[in-house]
Amino acid sequence: MDFRPLNDTERRQLINALRGNAESDRAILMDRRDTSFLGTADEVTDEEVISAIKSVPCHY
Amino acid sequence: MLQGLVGTATRWLNDLQRSWHRPRPLPPPAGKSASTPISYGPLERVLLTDGVGRTLFEEFANHRSEARGEEETGWLLLGLREAREAVVLATLPAGAMRDASVAHVRFNSNAQAVASRIVRQTDRRLNIIGVVHTHPGSLRHPSDGDLRGDGQWVANLRGHEGVFGIGTADGIPTPGDLFAYQPRPHVQCLRGLRFSWYALRQGDSAYRPLPVELTIGPDLARSLHDIWSTLEFHAERIERLCRQQSAMRFEVMTDEWGTGLLLTLPLAEPGDAVQVLIRPKEVRYYVLRSGELLEVQHHDEWVDRGVYQLLAFLAARA
Numbered sequence: 001m002d003f004r005p006l007n008d009t010e011r012r013q014l015i016n017a018l019r020g021n022a023e024s025d026r027a028i029l030m031d032r033r034d035t036s037f038l039g040t041a042d043e044v045t046d047e048e049v050i051s052a053i054k055s056v057p058c059h060y
Numbered sequence: 061m062l063q064g065l066v067g068t069a070t071r072w073l074n075d076l077q078r079s080w081h082r083p084r085p086l087p088p089p090a091g092k093s094a095s096t097p098i099s100y101g102p103l104e105r106v107l108l109t110d111g112v113g114r115t116l117f118e119e120f121a122n123h124r125s126e127a128r129g130e131e132e133t134g135w136l137l138l139g140l141r142e143a144r145e146a147v148v149l150a151t152l153p154a155g156a157m158r159d160a161s162v163a164h165v166r167f168n169s170n171a172q173a174v175a176s177r178i179v180r181q182t183d184r185r186l187n188i189i190g191v192v193h194t195h196p197g198s199l200r201h202p203s204d205g206d207l208r209g210d211g212q213w214v215a216n217l218r219g220h221e222g223v224f225g226i227g228t229a230d231g232i233p234t235p236g237d238l239f240a241y242q243p244r245p246h247v248q249c250l251r252g253l254r255f256s257w258y259a260l261r262q263g264d265s266a267y268r269p270l271p272v273e274l275t276i277g278p279d280l281a282r283s284l285h286d287i288w289s290t291l292e293f294h295a296e297r298i299e300r301l302c303r304q305q306s307a308m309r310f311e312v313m314t315d316e317w318g319t320g321l322l323l324t325l326p327l328a329e330p331g332d333a334v335q336v337l338i339r340p341k342e343v344r345y346y347v348l349r350s351g352e353l354l355e356v357q358h359h360d361e362w363v364d365r366g367v368y369q370l371l372a373f374l375a376a377r378a
Contacts, residue, residue: 044184054169057213
């Protein structure tokens with residue numbers, strides 16, 4: 001079992017997620033392998049965003 | 061390799077911390093549950109922040125006064141896709157390394173990809189909303205060529221629908237034209253410049269006019285525009301580092317020496333980090349260790365190579 005302090009970003013994201021869960025019923029995602037925090041349901045992955053950026057067509 | 065310039069570097073850090081543009085997390089939308097997946101319907105409006113509106117008009121005007129002002133240009137739009145509307149919160153410019161002429165523009169996507177990572181540190185819900193591009197003449201509507209490309213591209217977007225803006229400079233600037241006005245719900249005009257807004261959904265045979273409205277808010281990427289050419293120069297190597305070092309963080313900072321991009325890569329010990337400050341004419345490396353900031357006499361303009369050489373040096377001394 002690995003214990004480590006959260007960095008600033010992780011801490012802020014977790015607090016926002018807990019606040020969103022308490023105030024707005026926002027889902028908190030958990031990694032099924034190790035129960036670690038995976039973000040909230042409406043977050044978008046970097047891969048999805050960058051895939052859209054890289055595929056922008058030429059405009060005329 | 062390591063020359064500890066502790067006093068200088070610590071003062072620099074203190075100055076820097078006062079001037080960092082620290083991204084602030086966006087507030088969660090009130091009364092909205094994300095535990096239920098959003099059901100995306102056709103877009104009914106696009107909402108621009110005033111920061112985004114200013115960026116588009118100001119940078120379009122600046123572009124027209126430059127040497128390449130006759131070429132098309134554009135911006136990628138980053139924001140939030142809600143069930144029936146899109147909120148645009150950031151603009152990622154086409155870049156100086158764009159491929160463009162009077163009849164086409166292809167964005168420099170390398171810099172836009174890195175910029176998206178930087179902006180999305182603020183809020184991981186931010187996504188690609190659409191594209192704005194300009195026409196040198198008076199065609200205020202996307203072209204047939206645009207339709208062919210965008211019709212396929214929108215499959216990548218939430219709701220399989222995108223927002224598309226067309227900028228033209230075919231209006232007549234009038235004295236007293238102090239603020240923007242909307243002659244039609246999907247059109248914004250200011251000082252002879254015009255943006256016309258459209259939506260396109262996967263499978264549509266034509267764009268449809270999309271009402272545009274303004275709200276108060278930032279352009280979350282605006283501070284990056286000041287260093288965009290620097291970002292373009294280093295984008296591929298920064299992107300490579302991002303994929304290899306997932307804990308890397310970014311700060312845009314401004315001090316008496318100008319604007320720069322600060323990369324922070326955490327080390328194994330809590331609080332320790334390698335930092336890289338990228339400015340238009342230099343790349344500087346620092347090590348933050350046990351509360352002390354050490355400047356490294358190591359001048360490698362290739363950021364990824366410089367970072368890994370520094371990490372190798374630190375590993376050898378551990």
